[in-house]
Amino acid sequence: MKDSSDGINESRRDVLILGRDLLVAVPVATMTAPSMLGAQTSVPEPPVRSKVSLKVNGEVRELELDTRTTLLDALREHLNLTGTKKGCDHGQCGACTVIVDGRRINSCLTLAVMHEGASVTTIEGLGTPDKLHPMQAAFVKHDGYQCGYCTPGQICSAVAVLDEIKHGMPSHVSADLTAQPQLTAAELRERMSGNICRCGAYSNIADAITEVAGRSA
Amino acid sequence: MKAFTYERAKTPAEAAASASRNPGAKFIAGGTNLLDLMKLEIETPTHLIDVNGLALDKIESTPDGGLRIGALVRNSDLAADQRVRRDYGLLSRALLAGASGQLRNKATTAGNLLQRTRCPYFYDTNQPCNKRLPGSGCAAMGGFSRQHAVVGVSDACIATHPSDMAVAMRALDAKIETVRPDGSVRSIPIAEFHRLPGATPHLETVLVRGELITAVTLPKPVGGTHIYQKVRDRASYAFALVSVGAIVQRDGSGRVALGGVAPRPWRVEAAEAEMPHGAKAVTDRLLAGAKTTHENAFKVTLVQRTLSAVLAAARS
DSSP states (O other), X not given: OHHHXXXXXXXXXXXXXXXXXXXHHHHHHHHHSHHHXXXXXXXOOOOOEEEEEXXXXXXXXXXXXXXXXXXXXXXXXXXXXXXXXXXXXXXXXXXXXXXETTEEXXXXXXXXXXXXXXXXXXXXXXXXXXXXXXXXXXXXHHTOOSSXXXXXXXXXXHHHHHHHHHTXXXXXXXXXXXXXXXXXXXXXXXXXXTSOOTTOOHHHHHHHXXXXXXXXX | OOOOEEEEOSSHHHHHHHHHHOTTEEEESSOTTHHHHXXXXXXXXXXXXXXXXXXXXXXXXXXXXXEEEEXXXXXXXXXXXXXXHHHOHHHHHHHHTSSOHHHHHHOBHHHHHHOOOOOHHHHOTTSOBTTTSTTSOBSSTTSOOTTSOSSSOOSSOOOOOOOXXXXXXXXXTOEEEEEOTTSOEEEEEGGGTBOOOTTOTTOOBSOOTTOEEEEEEEOXXXXXXXXXXXXXXXXXXXXXXXXXXEEEOTTSOXXXXXXXXXXXXXXXXXXXXXXXXXXXXXXXXXXXXXXXXXXXXXXXXXXXXXXXXXHHHHHO
């Protein structure tokens, strides 16, 4: 038993050693390939930095950022406001939704330096654990989430949706383009279509928004 | 994302001149398409010219009874403008059928016209794509081509133009005003603005380097019933499989433009003479010479049926 066991261990060791050699050998081989060397030399680029001043949740914040920094990354990585979430990072899921100068946008698809002097409201600026925004309270009451990852974006979006309806902005499902849009379930669902919830809490999200809409109407 | 330098332009002429001086420059306005592509390094500008500070965000009436829409007017503002809702309902409807509320708040009128295809092979840098890398081939032909174009295509490219707004603009005979780096201005009819792919699918418009769109103008309203019918894989927030934008007059005459079927918003004026004869007659002219794949041939039938529904709705 002992011999056979050692044999297995030895062969395992051989495999591990072989594996290690392969891991070392592959990069060496590719390093010498001319095309890869070309790619290597073109990689380092000096980051370009730029100053920007943002008013985030009422507070002026001065930043000096790599110009590539999205508003989302500025909020999360530089201002430590991690309430705003990075989902797809391509404007497809809505998890990064914040309110800039009164309008909801995808913070992942805009550069921080493009927002000099702008007012940004994130989930942290809507309410606090002690004093929830009515939309936050309604999401809690109606269980408008499971994992909660999309929730900050859903809530920022929902707050802006009610404002858009109040200001008479039409939607794809508005029957009459020239009339004041109604607070129907169909209207809310269409307007919230840019916020994806992989847990599928949509019906509870719609209930939460409907309750707040009724209260503020 | 590749590193880039950044400037905020102060006048349209200054922006155009700067773009002309910097071969690697791009204008950025809403950024919802450009930044997406920069993250994937499909677009790799070395210099960004932020045009958001230019005073191009107004919608004004023109002396001939039309509208002049600033290049920076956001899609949501254009769709909600009272004059557009009343007189150019097709444009409001098309805008509201596109993207999401968040994206429409950022996306601009000019940027919408310039947005690039959503062909998945254009987006996948591991795949050949003549539009992204000229001469590399086309992975869509013989690949998954259910979303792709059926008219105006070439042997090099079968990608669609993804815009809803541009379909309405095409039916409304919009003109695109620009300024060139030398300061000269021109007005381009939308019918001549987007190129067909031919052998050069990477060239998508007739704009020259550094040329900046300043406005889109609409002629005076033409009346009629305005309908934009978009068929897509989910009820909201998806690109069109097929879309039909139509303006139908009481006597049955009218205009029709299509989205989701071609490399540019698709309109064939001669087909509109067939409108009193019904959807099949119009579709036969609109999609004459269609070149389909086994996966997107359904679009020809879908255009006819969608147009049939639109014409029925216009009569009721």
